[in-house]
Amino acid sequence: PTYSYASLIAQAINATDDKKVTLNGIYTFIMDHYPYYQHAQNGWQNSIRHNLSLNKAFVRVQRASNEPGRG
Template sequence: PSFTYASLIGQAILAHPEKRMSLNAIYSWIIAAYPYFQRDSAGWMNSIRHNLSLNPSFVKRSRDGGEPVGKGQLWTIEAGCEVQFVGGKYKKA
């Protein structure tokens, strides 16, 4: 795909009805949307984690009481940063 990892993460999160996803859900969305990643090594998963951790547009939020049980927190896009993902591509502010 001709998208950066940040773009792929943004696409996944914005496609979710609640605009937040677990790390595993982000992986699953990317694999479903871009079958290329099924053939690739797991190295791309490291890049996804790296982008989530270092890009200030992505933030972790605690699970609400109504969330499905699972480990870890949910990733979302920082309020006001959604405009950086228009058209599925990430643009730094």
């Protein structure tokens, strides 16, 4: 795909009703919408995590106490 990783992340977030998605949800969205990533090496997932941690456009939100996971 010709989209940046930040753009792919934004697409995944904007595809949800509440504009929140887990890291695994981002991976799933990208693989479902861009089959290239189904067969690509896992390095792209590291790039997604890197973009999430450094790009100020993305904010980590605490999960509700009844949801498993970190954030």
